Amino acid sequence: MxxxxxxxxxxxxxxxxxxxxxxxxxxxxxxxxxxxxxxxxxxxxxxxxxxxxxxxxxxxxxxxxxxxxxxxxxxxxxxxxxxxxxxxxxxxxxxxxxxxxxxxxxxxxxxxxxxxxxxxxxxxxxxxxxxxxxxxxxxxxxxxxxxxxxxxxxxxxxxxxxxxxxPKFLPFFLIMVPISAALISSMRKRLFAHNSRFRKEIEKMSARVNEMTHLLPITRAHGLETNELEFMESTLAKVKVAGLELDNTNAIFGSLSWVIYNIFNVICLISAVALSYYKIIPITAGDVVMLTGYFTSLTNAVMSLVNxxxxxxxxxxxxxxxxxxxxxxxxxKNDGKLKIEKVNGDFIFDRINFIYPEARFPAIRNFSLSVNAGESIALVGHSGAGKSTIINLIIGFIRPDNGRILIDGHDMNEIDLRTYRRFISVVPQESILFEDTIRENICYGIGAISEKDVETALRDANAWEFVQQLPEGIDTPIGEHGAKLSGGEKQRLSIARALIRNPKVLILDEATSALDIESEKLIQESLSRLMKDRTTFIVAHRLSTIQNADRIVVLDQGNIVEIGNHKELMAKKGVYFRLQSGNATSI
CATH class of the missing domain: 1.20.1560.10 (ABC transporter type 1, transmembrane domain)
Structure with a gap:
């Protein structure tokens, strides 16, 4: 198209x-x-x-x-x-x-x-x-x-x-039609003002009713029913007054419009007859009727255009x-840039700086890191440390203000990101599912997939068991945003979707933070299979999600303050140790 x-x-x-x-x-x-x-x-x-x-x-x-x-x-x-x-x-x-x-x-x-x-x-x-x-x-x-x-x-x-x-009657039209249209138009302005006031009162009443229904538990709990009814009575009284004024104005406008229309039609009729009778203009009886009809037509046409x-x-x-x-x-801007046909998963972050528009301080400062293909990197730190910014830079949603990111030796600024993203899968905290079947959600955007491949992805995501129990199996509709599924089930489908794409770069963005312990265990098992032989970037607070990462990058106000695996960082008793001390399951 x-x-x-x-x-x-x-x-x-x-x-x-x-x-x-x-x-x-x-x-x-x-x-x-x-x-x-x-x-x-x-x-x-x-x-x-x-x-x-x-x-x-x-x-x-x-x-x-x-x-x-x-x-x-x-x-x-x-x-x-x-x-x-x-x-x-x-x-x-x-x-x-x-x-x-x-x-x-x-x-x-x-x-x-x-x-x-x-x-x-x-x-x-x-x-x-x-x-x-x-x-x-x-x-x-x-x-x-x-x-x-x-x-x-x-x-x-x-x-x-x-x-x-x-032709000699034409000047009458050119003078009288605009005058009649202007008179009626000026009257409409008053009607519009009353209409506007009535609409505003109705909007206030609607807002008041909405507020009243939401406050019902508070109102009833504190015995404030009388107060609410007084407020509502006052609001309804204003609507009534505005409505009466509008109805009165409508009545006046309707009658005046009718009278004005007919007065001008009578003027046209009398003028045409008088001009014909005294032979001032050669007008026949038929012309008198025609001119009166055209005058009404002209006036209505002008008002229609105004309306x-x-x-x-x-x-x-x-x-x-x-x-x-x-x-x-x-x-x-991707057109004309290098199209990526293959991704191994090597990353180099070379002195990256990034500041959001209107922000006072950079979100990322002088960030440098080399990541080998197949390595898992966990990003940890307090809220606002820069974890999500790094993820957005990896996906290409934002570009560095300074420095560069190399993917298999290619500068991200020089490649068509649409081709690069075919090799990425993201498992977010909130599973993004649409109103269709399980099969369509898993295979979205990748064409024909065999039944066996779908089953394998579901098994590896620990989702096959619950899918088999559904009325229509993998062809079961899951409702809007997966409303018919639990949080853990939705997350396992997200993992199955990632698995079936066989990505080279995997991003886990708080993938287990909203799950209970039982669901998390199943998710962790499926994530382990998903992460195998893939470059993985992990953002998480739960210790179980990050402790097996090859390296943990600790961020503070956009700076890298520590790098190492879980055991090394705990032994240092630095920022990472303090982040998770006092809580054995999360940091």
Whole structure:
């Protein structure tokens, strides 16, 4: 699927941005506009045909003229059905393709943005851009076509036909229509103010109800029911007052709008009749009816366009919201870099320094370490010591500010990290599972896998026994985020997922910290099999997870303060010894 170019340019207009969205479907848009013009023709031709019929009666023309007008009207009405279907088809094709491309473009951009972007962006806001913002754009375009085109063609039809048939009456339209539309629009502002106030009171009431339900245990425990009801009564009273004011304003607005519309229609009618009666302008009886009809059509068209403005504004806000993602420069740049076909697992960290944006102090300072392929390295230290930063540097989520990381002799800054990550598996503290079967969760992203390989991975992860007891075995759905499984079961599936990929680099990020002792024992057994012959980086607090590591790197405020195996560091009685002293199971 092709990805659209930047959907706007700062020098271009908002409508250019919208037009750019339909780059590959502009013929469908133009076809929809053309078909709409034909299918909508009865609306703006009806007053003209009515005028012809009335003039035929008044002037006693040949009756054949009546049948000709009737046939034309019948044909105009009949074409509306096939033309409307054709119009909807063309518009739907353009909208659905644009909608799909735009959502895919956002999804594609999400895969390219740096992980630093996601540490600052809200997941809910990003989801909103894909769902709500695209929805708003689609809805805006629909309203622009259904309501906007209708209003525009009504305006053009009325003005063009009046200019041809009664050109001297055109100035009346050009003066009176804006005046009537402005009067009604000014009244709407007051209505909008009351609507806004009522909506705010409803939102406050909703928040109050939500708070009340959450506080029920506290309220009941302390006998504060009366206090809560007083607060609620006060909130509901404000909603009632705002609602009454809104209803009253709606009533006044509705009646005044109706009166104003009809007063101006009467003015138009009287003006047309007077001009005809005194022969100031050559206007027939049919023209009087036509002009009155067109005046109503023009006024409604102007008001329709005014009413579209809020929805159009909302749609353009959504376009700008999406542009923030599609035009973001904060990308992980991999194109054109060295593609890794093989990883042995040798790492060299050469005087690494890294500081997070807006942080006062570096997270990592002068970090230097050589790791041989197949070696297991545990990273320990107090919270904030820099352990997670090292892991993120290894994965390539962040890049060093100074220094470099070499993988099998290749500088990480010079390789395509997407190819390198095919050789990495991460077992995090919280297992990341999706709503599908056990098989799909384990084999995610690696294509066809034999039944035997899946079973072997599950056995090595100590998961085969519990999987066999499930209703459908490995084809059992596990619910959203693995809701049907225990914490230990989910973690064993994560390990099975890592095993089946046969990674060369393994990252264990607090993989056992949330488990009970029994589950931890099973996990430790499976982790031992997983770590064999793989370069492994371990972040953990539990002593059982790190004490068998080849080397333990002790960090303090981003600096390496000690390196050695468990026995050596305990004998030194330094920082590592103090970290775990007093607790035999964790540090």
């Amino acid at each position: 092709s990805i659209p170019k930047r959907i706007s340019d700062k020098k271009k207009t908002e409508f250019y941005s919208l037009w750019s969205l339909f780059e590959k479907d502009r013929w469908h848009i133009l076809a929809a506009i053309g078909i709409f013009f034909i299918k909508h023709s009865p609306v703006w031709l009806m007053p003209l045909l009515t005028a012809n019929v009335i003039d035929l009666v008044v002037t006693h023309q040949r009756i054949s003229e009546l049948w000709w007008n009737a046939v034309i009207l019948a044909l105009l009405l009949a074409q509306n059905i096939p033309m409307h279907v054709a119009y909807m088809k063309q518009l739907s094709i353009a909208l659905r393709r644009m909608e799909t491309r735009l959502r895919f473009a956002l999804s594609n951009q999400f895969q390219k943005l740096s992980m630093g972007f996601y540490t600052r962006a809200s997941a809910g806001i990003l989801q909103n851009k894909v769902v709500r913002d695209v929805e708003s754009i689609v809805e805006m375009v629909r309203q622009m076509f259904d309501g906007g085109l209708s209003a525009i063609f009504n305006l053009l039809g009325a003005v063009v036909i009046t200019a041809i048939r009664v 579209l403005i809020p929805n159009i504004s909302k749609g353009f806000e959504s376009i700008q919201s999406i542009e923030e993602i599609l035009q973001s420069e904060e990308l992980e």
